[in-house]
Amino acid sequence: MxxxxxxxxxxxxVATPRTLAALGMPITYHYDPDFLEAFRRTERKVAELFRTTNDIVLMQGEAIVGLEGAARSLVSPGMHVLNLVQGVFGKGMGYWLTDFGAVLHEIEVAYNEAVDPAAVEEYLDAHPEIELVTLVASETPSGTVTDVSRIGPICRARGVLTLVDTVSGVGGMEFLTDEWGLDVCVAGAQKCLGGPPGVALVTVSAGAWQSMLANERAPRSSYLSLIDWKTKWLEGGVFPYTPSVSDMHGLEACLDQVLEEGxxxxxxxxxxxxxxxxxxxxxxxxxxxxxxxxxxxxxxxxxxxxxxxxxxxxxxxxxxxxxxxxxxxxxxxxxxxxxxxxxxxxxxxxxxxxxxxxxxxxxxxxxxxxxxxxxxxxxxxxxxx
Amino acid sequence: MxxxxxxxxxxxxVATPRTLAALGMPITYHYDPDFLEAFRRTERKVAELFRTTNDIVLMQGEAIVGLEGAARSLVSPGMHVLNLVQGVFGKGMGYWLTDFGAVLHEIEVAYNEAVDPAAVEEYLDAHPEIELVTLVASETPSGTVTDVSRIGPICRARGVLTLVDTVSGVGGMEFLTDEWGLDVCVAGAQKCLGGPPGVALVTVSAGAWQSMLANERAPRSSYLSLIDWKTKWLEGGVFPYTPSVSDMHGLEACLDQVLEEGxxxxxxxxxxxxxxxxxxxxxxxxxxxxxxxxxxxxxxxxxxxxxxxxxxxxxxxxxxxxxxxxxxxxxxxxxxxxxxxxxxxxxxxxxxxxxxxxxxxxxxxxxxxxxxxxxxxxxxxxxxx
Amino acid sequence: MxxxxxxxxxxxxVATPRTLAALGMPITYHYDPDFLEAFRRTERKVAELFRTTNDIVLMQGEAIVGLEGAARSLVSPGMHVLNLVQGVFGKGMGYWLTDFGAVLHEIEVAYNEAVDPAAVEEYLDAHPEIELVTLVASETPSGTVTDVSRIGPICRARGVLTLVDTVSGVGGMEFLTDEWGLDVCVAGAQKCLGGPPGVALVTVSAGAWQSMLANERAPRSSYLSLIDWKTKWLEGGVFPYTPSVSDMHGLEACLDQVLEEGxxxxxxxxxxxxxxxxxxxxxxxxxxxxxxxxxxxxxxxxxxxxxxxxxxxxxxxxxxxxxxxxxxxxxxxxxxxxxxxxxxxxxxxxxxxxxxxxxxxxxxxxxxxxxxxxxxxxxxxxxxx
Amino acid sequence: MxxxxxxxxxxxxVATPRTLAALGMPITYHYDPDFLEAFRRTERKVAELFRTTNDIVLMQGEAIVGLEGAARSLVSPGMHVLNLVQGVFGKGMGYWLTDFGAVLHEIEVAYNEAVDPAAVEEYLDAHPEIELVTLVASETPSGTVTDVSRIGPICRARGVLTLVDTVSGVGGMEFLTDEWGLDVCVAGAQKCLGGPPGVALVTVSAGAWQSMLANERAPRSSYLSLIDWKTKWLEGGVFPYTPSVSDMHGLEACLDQVLEEGxxxxxxxxxxxxxxxxxxxxxxxxxxxxxxxxxxxxxxxxxxxxxxxxxxxxxxxxxxxxxxxxxxxxxxxxxxxxxxxxxxxxxxxxxxxxxxxxxxxxxxxxxxxxxxxxxxxxxxxxxxx
CATH class of the missing domain: 3.90.1150.10 (Aspartate Aminotransferase, domain 1)
Structure with a gap:
């Protein structure tokens, strides 16, 4: 070979030399004032990337930790959820939703096609009991995208929350969290940002927080908990667990490059x-x-x-x-x-x-x-x- | 300032320059043959560090993801668990055990003291219903240690499984997993190994696997799942999710240094x-x-x-x-x-x-x-x- | 752009990530015992690359510092020197030789051709007054090579010293210093070794040292002096000036890779x-x-x-x-x-x-x-x- | 040990992590447009550090290459030069000056003392034949400094050129090249700048260039030549030899840090x-x-x-x-x-x-x-x- x-x-x-150099910078204590400042600065840069004023949660782990944490936090038993499937990641979300107790609705198309926003609109109108729509912005395994720009507003207009897997969908395609009315979005750094594969970038709207806090089954005191990040870190300045100092350095570096490029x-x-x-x-x-x-x-x-x-x-x-x-x-x-x-x-x-x-x-x-x-x-x- | x-x-x-350089090495695809080989090689080095022939699971995330995953996997509702408490980490484990449905037994001492192995022996003899003992080898927040070398064999002799938080307890103190009969041990790289803070090192004995597999409530298809790592990766060669290539490079580098030093x-x-x-x-x-x-x-x-x-x-x-x-x-x-x-x-x-x-x-x-x-x-x- | x-x-x-990481290793004092050992180890690795038991001198600067130092050390006024020209680097050496007082002989061919070893043999036989032959193993600007394997022995057999510019000629083509009887060879690290562009690798035979030491005009107490390196460093363990710690780290790393590859x-x-x-x-x-x-x-x-x-x-x-x-x-x-x-x-x-x-x-x-x-x-x- | x-x-x-990371950045071709721009940018930053509008020459090699090049360029046979000696570096300059044909004058004090500017003034007034004063701003081996702020203007007022060894004298002590009227100053990066030990930073005044160009014995077509840098690079945009791309990256990084700090x-x-x-x-x-x-x-x-x-x-x-x-x-x-x-x-x-x-x-x-x-x-x- x-x-x-x-x-x-x-x-x-691939990561750029600058991102790699950042990953190799000295590891400091996570409560060092310099690191605390860097962490908060990085959150703001993520928000800028996502075009959002929603809260940012930076979970330590591959992006899927954010997806699982978000889905578990949003879904309560018996909740009606519409899952859009045009590839394996969308399909997998459906299995999770069922596991977590949702009543699953799905619109599924062939894995080389995309779900039609009009079909979503029609389905939601026909099923007002649906409280959450889950979708994948960029189905990396099949190389296709979903039109989030149209689906987001359709859901928002009906008061339906959205959970968007946009792991490979920021930095490489338009993604306007607030303008499209998206509630929870989860991305990774190791795709279009060229960053490290160990951090999940999550945005959470006020409505989504409300739903999570009201959900008895939402993870708390757990590695999967978004609520922990809200109550301990965002509100209390205490990390729920030690974040990866190295990954945060790498993340900030790749964000800097994308933001400098535009x-x-x-x-x-x-x-x-x-x-x-x-x-x-x-x-x-x-x-x-x-x-x-x-x-x-x-x-x-x-x-x-x-x-x-x-x-x-x-x-x-x-x-x-x-x-x-x-x-x-x-x-x-x-x-x-x-x-x-x-x-x-x-x-x-x-x-x-x-x-x-x-x-x-x-x-x-x-x-x-x-x-x-x-x-x-x-x-x-x-x-x- | x-x-x-x-x-x-x-x-x-602090990490050494060599470890930092490894963290800054190019990021490759996780299924690149070189990375697959590096991952498996690193597992073997972890086993050598732990002095064990048990399976090694390298979870992506701070060490606590391994502790939570292990506790959730081992504990089934109604199971009697003895938790040893001599500091905040031990105390926290008790809260988890209760959350996960265990019947909690605790031996607790002041946070500047250590639990006496004799007390453990006595307690287990008095409570044969206990199936699992949880303990912290090195209580980092108070700077004290537990005598795992004695407690391990006491449990093993009674057929009681052990879950040992040894996050800061490998590389800096004697830790003989197999000789002491320890079932599940969880360490981090960012302590005595001087490695990156984004990976959990877990060892699992055959008995522990058996217990987990028999546990309906053990996490499956989840970021917290040890069983996923067993069935997908250890047995099937497929990662349950993308591991952090960078962290694995850093982990191998710090292990190399400890093993070269001895x-x-x-x-x-x-x-x-x-x-x-x-x-x-x-x-x-x-x-x-x-x-x-x-x-x-x-x-x-x-x-x-x-x-x-x-x-x-x-x-x-x-x-x-x-x-x-x-x-x-x-x-x-x-x-x-x-x-x-x-x-x-x-x-x-x-x-x-x-x-x-x-x-x-x-x-x-x-x-x-x-x-x-x-x-x-x-x-x-x-x-x- | x-x-x-x-x-x-x-x-x-391009340098490999491993070489770049070495260039970025901590800078130590040049008399730190670890650096002294690394410097001597690197000399041995250069000798291995050159297939020689001659002395190795590692000068701080682009390869040309070694070429100038060697030419100035070897050439005394009135000395007859045969310069082989098949490109701009060979041509430039001729200008230097004249500057340094040599009586210049040249065999020159078109810049897309190579000097014929037979012509060298004939010329030397016709001009027994020639004491030194200068040639370029690999004329990088025109992408051509000279047959050093035949010219070296021709010179050696006649007691004529050789000064070989092999800046891009080690690591990418056969180069057998001792077998071919070459006296002074100068290479750079930034070509086939993929190393840093700040160090000159020089090999010097006993005969060449003898000639240099006998040459009153050879640089002494100078940045260009090979004799300083011999008397101060090789014999006395004292650097004539501070070597670049970083470049030496980079050099050793790229040598390691070539030697590991073979x-x-x-x-x-x-x-x-x-x-x-x-x-x-x-x-x-x-x-x-x-x-x-x-x-x-x-x-x-x-x-x-x-x-x-x-x-x-x-x-x-x-x-x-x-x-x-x-x-x-x-x-x-x-x-x-x-x-x-x-x-x-x-x-x-x-x-x-x-x-x-x-x-x-x-x-x-x-x-x-x-x-x-x-x-x-x-x-x-x-x-x- | x-x-x-x-x-x-x-x-x-020691170099900072940021400087080390710069040293480990990818090596590019020295005529890559990005590198050309970086080289010129770095020259400007050196000028800022030296507080000068004089030309900047960045020679590849330890600082001593700049000192030797400058001394050889300035000194013509028979020229009267006053050398100030308060340590081993000053003493060494005297040996060089003699080698290069100067008529040597020296003011020498004990190696734990400093030359008195008044003594310099007196000596110059008594010896109007002196055309050049050489001095060491910071005698690193004995840890003493010379008052360049007073000696510089004394020389300038008398039309006497100055050659200042300030290898460890920029970044750690005041050094005002233009205000003090200094003609040629030579520094290294590996001292107060915390940079790589492979580059010489030289400033040259118009008067010094004039003197060098008029000096038949000044090095030309040589690694030691300042004139080559002037005619080929500063005026022609062609490097006299390949500069070390890595060292320049490291140099710029350490300059950035000093300039950002102030x-x-x-x-x-x-x-x-x-x-x-x-x-x-x-x-x-x-x-x-x-x-x-x-x-x-x-x-x-x-x-x-x-x-x-x-x-x-x-x-x-x-x-x-x-x-x-x-x-x-x-x-x-x-x-x-x-x-x-x-x-x-x-x-x-x-x-x-x-x-x-x-x-x-x-x-x-x-x-x-x-x-x-x-x-x-x-x-x-x-x-x-």
């Missing part, structure tokens, strides 16, 4: 790389996984693989022969994913992915035209300058 | 620094918090403060005037703690703590003899060479 | 990447600069540019539009250079260079077939696995 | 630490080396050792037993030096030096009162807050 030269996976993605510029950069990647895929004669470009994620391009090859086999071949780490389908189908996420949403990175994927498919006997793919990708890139 | 020059707090403690040498180093610190405290005319040196922790020296000053006030003064970060009592009493933990368990570090604490007390009007304290500490240090 | 994504320049080249494996890796690069260049329909592949450097592929475009213009376009840093001709001609040097002599790196160069030439109106170039390069790479 | 815990040596000194604040910090150190030395019953506090350096406190112990023996003992690296006399006498330089000019750092030195002297049988020394130092420190 050759050495790893390029990481183009769908998160954790959130909109960061988003535009992801879209530009996605255009390059898609042109390359099509140029090679391969098919994109998403049903249309409208719903294709800006942070990862998912490619439908020919039936003759398997996604794990392809991922392994690319890594072992060309030193490039791509992502496989992760349950969504026989697809392979070239991410352009954080620092890899830039310049020739997608071309590296195209070349590695294309040549690997040739190696595996598939009739792929790598040269045409690379030329098509370069033509798009050239036009972007 | 002056700048921070020395961190002598009781965890997170676990016994690392322990001896902590004991040596504790001797220096205690001599300095007494030399200044101050009193140690622990009732006897036998039960004083090797990783942190807790000092009983004169009533005229408050521990938070003292900690703040030391930090703001002398750039040294100590730890306060954290609920255990009016005490201040000078840690010698990981890299700070070395050479003149405790002397820095003595000088900073002593002069601060003088500043605050206390009749402390700093020069005598420093001389006493130096005399001990000189003899150690 | 877009951001820098890929550095494929001909030195300084010098031969490192060389093979450079040759493999050169094959990929040349196939790509030819596949695009472009011409290589060196007259034949036999004399093409393994660490950098120089490409003859169409007359219609200028090398600086091309380098600038590639950097500004595609975020790739290539090297221009540096005086050798209208050529552009894609380096595969140190860490970039690996996998798809040359393909990135081909794509960026090719598309830039298209942008500039040249009829280049980028897709064919990339396919040709990938075909070679695929066969190497 | 115990491990190194504290570096309190007189340069290289040069005056940085100086005040050094003076404060010197006060603490001197109080500690005297409190222990030891004698300072400088004849008076007026001429004691702010960056290093030199202590006269009792005759019964040798400075190398003491330095070794302190390092081997207490993990603290001090500096010995380096030829200036039987003295030991505790530096408070760059990051170690802060808080309790001098106290660490006092404790380690004091206890070591006790170990070696000297009647030193460590406790009193530490108390005296702490008393001064307490008053500074």
């Amino acid at each position: 050759v050495q790893l030269d390029f990481t183009l996976s769908a998160g954790p993605t 959130v909109d510029a960061s988003i535009a950069r992801h879209f530009a790389s996605a255009d390059v990647a898609r042109a390359g895929v099509r140029g090679m004669g391969l098919e994109l996984w998403p049903a249309s470009d409208d719903i294709a994620a800006s942070c990862v391009t998912s490619v439908r693989l020919p039936d003759a090859v398997d996604h794990i086999e392809v991922r392994t071949h690319v890594r072992e022969h060309y030193g490039v780490m791509l992502s496989s389908g992760q349950g969504a189908g026989n697809l392979i994913r070239i991410a352009h996420m954080g620092p890899t949403a830039s310049g020739l990175h997608p071309v590296v992915g195209i070349a590695a994927l294309g040549r690997s498919l040739v190696d595996l006997g598939q009739p792929v035209n790598v040269g045409d793919g690379v030329e098509a990708a370069l033509a798009v890139l050239s036009n972007q300058q | 002056v700048q921070l020059d020395f961190t002598l707090s009781a965890g997170p403690t 676990v016994d040498a690392s322990i001896a180093r902590h004991f040596a620094s504790a001797d220096v610190a205690r001599a300095g405290v007494r030399g200044m005319g101050l009193e140690l918090w622990p009732a006897s040196d036998d039960i004083a922790a090797s990783c942190v020296t807790s000092v009983r403060l004169p009533d005229a000053v408050d521990h938070i006030e003292v900690r703040t003064h030391v930090r703001e005037h002398y750039g040294v970060m100590l730890s306060s009592g954290q609920g255990a009493g009016n005490l201040i703690r000078i840690a010698h933990m990981g890299p700070t368990a070395s050479g003149l570090h405790p002397v820095v703590g003595i000088a900073a604490l002593g002069r601060s007390l003088v500043d605050l009007g206390q009749p402390v003899n700093v020069g005598d304290g420093v001389e006493a500490a130096l005399a001990v240090l000189s003899n150690q060479q | 877009v951001q820098l994504d890929f550095t494929l320049s001909a030195g300084p080249t 010098v031969d494996a490192s060389i093979a890796r450079h040759f493999a990447s050169a094959d990929v690069a040349r196939a790509g260049v030819r596949g695009m329909g472009l011409e290589l600069w060196p007259a034949s592949d036999d004399i093409a450097a393994s660490c950098v592929t120089s490409v003859r540019l169409p007359d219609a475009v200028d090398h600086i213009e091309v380098r600038t376009h590639v950097r500004e539009h595609y975020g790739v840093m290539l090297s221009s001709g540096q005086g050798a001609g209208n050529l552009i250079r894609i380096a595969h040097m140190g860490p970039t002599a690996s996998g798809l790196h040359p393909v990135v260079g081909i794509a960026a160069l090719g598309r830039s030439l298209v942008d500039l109106g040249q009829p280049v077939n980028v897709g064919d170039g990339v396919e040709a390069a990938l075909a070679v790479l695929s066969n190497q696995q | 115990v491990q190194l815990d504290f570096t309190l040596s007189a340069g290289p000194t 040069v005056d604040a940085s100086i005040a910090r050094h003076f404060a630490s010197a006060d603490v150190a001197r109080a500690g030395v005297r409190g222990m019953g030891l004698e300072l080396w400088p004849a008076s506090d007026d001429i004691a350096a702010s960056c290093v406190t030199s202590v006269r050792l009792p005759d019964a112990v040798d400075h190398i023996e003491v330095r070794t003992h302190v390092r081997e037993h207490y993990g603290v690296m001090l500096s010995s006399g380096q030829g200036a006498g039987n003295l030991i030096r505790i530096a408070h330089m760059g990051p170690t000019a802060s808080g309790l750092h001098p106290v660490v030096g006092i404790a380690a030195l004091g206890r070591s002297l006790v170990d070696l049988g000297q009647p030193v009162n460590v406790g009193d020394g530490v108390e005296a130092a702490l008393a001064v420190l307490s008053n500074q807050q």
Whole structure:
């Protein structure tokens, strides 16, 4: 196996040298005044990224700790919840909701499509008993997005709370928490921000806090508790447990870079790389996984693989022969994913992915035209300058 | 406020440059073959540190995520559990046990004393219904230790499972998981290992797994689930969620250093620094918090403060005037703690703590003899060479 | 201008994360026992790299400080010196030799060719007054090499000293100092070793020392003095001036990596990447600069540019539009250079260079077939696995 | 031997984590536009530090490369030069001046005293043939300073050029290049700036350039050449040789920190630490080396050792037993030096030096009162807050 030269996976993605340097800064006591100030400053930067004045909770752990904590906090037994499913992450949320005692409603579409906001509107009107809608802004495993900009206001207008998994959906696509009326949003740092994979970024609206506090079953005195963070830290200045000083340094550094670049510029950069990647895929004669470009994620391009090859086999071949780490389908189908996420949403990175994927498919006997793919990708890139 | 020059707090403690460099290494995909190998290699190193052949689970999050996960996994409603309390962490475990449905038994002593193993033996003999004993090997907030070497075998001999909080108890004191018959042990990296504060190190015996699997209430499909780690990762090679690549790099680096130094040498180093610190405290005319040196922790020296000053006030003064970060009592009493933990368990570090604490007390009007304290500490240090 | 994504320049080249981490390790006093040991250990590793038992001198400064110091030390006024010229670095040495008082003889060939060892042999036989031969093992600006393996023994057999500029010639091509009978060799760390650009690695034979010591004009008590390093450091353990602690850390780290990989494996890796690069260049329909592949450097592929475009213009376009840093001709001609040097002599790196160069030439109106170039390069790479 | 815990040596000194991180940033091509911009930005920051509008030359190598280059450039055979000697560095300059063909005049005082500006004035008036005065602003080996603020204007008023070795004299003491009329000043980064030990910072006045350009013997086409830097880089934008990208990153980082802190604040910090150190030395019953506090350096406190112990023996003992690296006399006498330089000019750092030195002297049988020394130092420190 050759050495790893390029990481183009769908998160954790590459971090910049500046972010890595921050992760390697000295570890201080979590009650050191400098750290306390840094923690609060980082919360404000997260809020700026999310375009929100809601409270920010920075939980220590992979983003899923925030999703689980939020879902457990919001759901009380017997509550009617509408879960939108267009991929494996959405599907998984449904299992949790049932576990937590919700009465589950689902709108589910094929994993290469997106839930139609109109369908949500119609469903909510038909089911006024629904108190919460859960959805995934960016279904990383299939490389598709949901139109949160329309679904958010539909829910808010009906007094329905929203829980949005936007783990890979901030920094790479528009995300306007307050304007869209979103109640609880959960992101990770290791996707479009190019940050460390050990922290969950959570925003909580006043309405969501009210609902959680009223929920007897919401976690309290627990690692999963959002309420602990509210009462102990946000209101009392005492951490419910020791946060990871290193991760917070890394998080602040990657936020600084996105905010200095400008959130909109960061988003535009992801879209530009996605255009390059898609042109390359099509140029090679391969098919994109998403049903249309409208719903294709800006942070990862998912490619439908020919039936003759398997996604794990392809991922392994690319890594072992060309030193490039791509992502496989992760349950969504026989697809392979070239991410352009954080620092890899830039310049020739997608071309590296195209070349590695294309040549690997040739190696595996598939009739792929790598040269045409690379030329098509370069033509798009050239036009972007 | 002056700048921070020395961190002598009781965890997170200082990390070495080598550990920090590891934390700043490139972030790779968690399924990159190199990372998978590193993860498994790190598990083996943790096992070596714990002197165990039990399974190792490396959970993403502060050590408390491991403690909560373990307690929830082991405790079923109505189970009789004996909790040993000699400090705030032990006390907190009792609240959890009750929350999780246990019938709580407690042996509690003053927070400057240690539970007597004989008392445990007697209690277990009198209460054969007890199925689990929970205890804290090193009560960091009060700087005292429990004699796990005796309590472990007492429990094992009676078929009683043990859950040991040894967050600050590996690397700085003897800890023989298998020889002492301990079932579930939970440590953090940010204490005597000088590692990152974002990972929980858990060892699980076969008996403990059996108990967890039989427990319907044990967390499953949850961030808190130990069972997920067993079934998905240990048996299936699939991570239940994305581990923090950075933290794992940092963890392996600090383990490498402890193992290269030798676990016994690392322990001896902590004991040596504790001797220096205690001599300095007494030399200044101050009193140690622990009732006897036998039960004083090797990783942190807790000092009983004169009533005229408050521990938070003292900690703040030391930090703001002398750039040294100590730890306060954290609920255990009016005490201040000078840690010698990981890299700070070395050479003149405790002397820095003595000088900073002593002069601060003088500043605050206390009749402390700093020069005598420093001389006493130096005399001990000189003899150690 | 877009951001820098890929550095494929001909030195300084990219350093690995491990080398960068070493450069960022704490700076210690240069007489700290640990640093003294590290310095001597590093000297031994340099000797291993050079395959020599000669003395090693590690001068603080870019490699040219070693070349100037060596030339000044060896050349006394009136000494006959044969200088081999096949590029700008060789040409520059001739100017120096004249400045330093030598009677200059030169064999010069076109800058895309290499001096024939037979011509050297013939010249030396015809001019027995020659005491020193100066040559460049790897003419980085033109991407060509000299056959030191044959010229070295020719000189040694005639008692003629050799001064070899091998700045980019260790780690990427065979270099057998002792077997080839080379007297003074000077390398840099920032080329095939992927190290820091601030240190000159010099090997000195006993015969060369004798010649230097006998030379009244050899620098003494000077930053340029090799004799100072011999008498003060090698014999006396005292540094003539403070060495750069950071650079030494970086140097040792990059040496460790090359030695762990194996010098031969490192060389093979450079040759493999050169094959990929040349196939790509030819596949695009472009011409290589060196007259034949036999004399093409393994660490950098120089490409003859169409007359219609200028090398600086091309380098600038590639950097500004595609975020790739290539090297221009540096005086050798209208050529552009894609380096595969140190860490970039690996996998798809040359393909990135081909794509960026090719598309830039298209942008500039040249009829280049980028897709064919990339396919040709990938075909070679695929066969190497 | 115990491990190194504290570096309190007189340069290289400790670098901050931020400076170290900069040293470990990716190495780019030296003609990358980003690096070119960083290089020029760094020149401007050096000028700001030196309070000058003169040209800045950043030579690659230890500071001595700048001193040698400047002296060789300024001195032509037969030129009368007045060299001020109050320590080993000044003495060494005299040897160089003679080597380079100057007619040497010297004012020399004992190595614990300072040259009197009035003596310089008198000497220059008596010797109008003198064209250049050479002096050392801060004689690091003996821990004394020269009054450049008075000597500079004396020389300027007489049209005499000045060459000032201020290697450890910027950042820790007032240094006003233009106001004092200084022509060529040479500093290093590894002293009061806490930077890397591989770069020489040189300022050159218009008059000095004129003198150099008129000097046939000034180095040209040489690593030592200041003229090359002027003609090639300052005027032509071409580097005379590859600068160390890493060192420049480190240099800019340490400059940023000093400039953000404020040069005056940085100086005040050094003076404060010197006060603490001197109080500690005297409190222990030891004698300072400088004849008076007026001429004691702010960056290093030199202590006269009792005759019964040798400075190398003491330095070794302190390092081997207490993990603290001090500096010995380096030829200036039987003295030991505790530096408070760059990051170690802060808080309790001098106290660490006092404790380690004091206890070591006790170990070696000297009647030193460590406790009193530490108390005296702490008393001064307490008053500074």
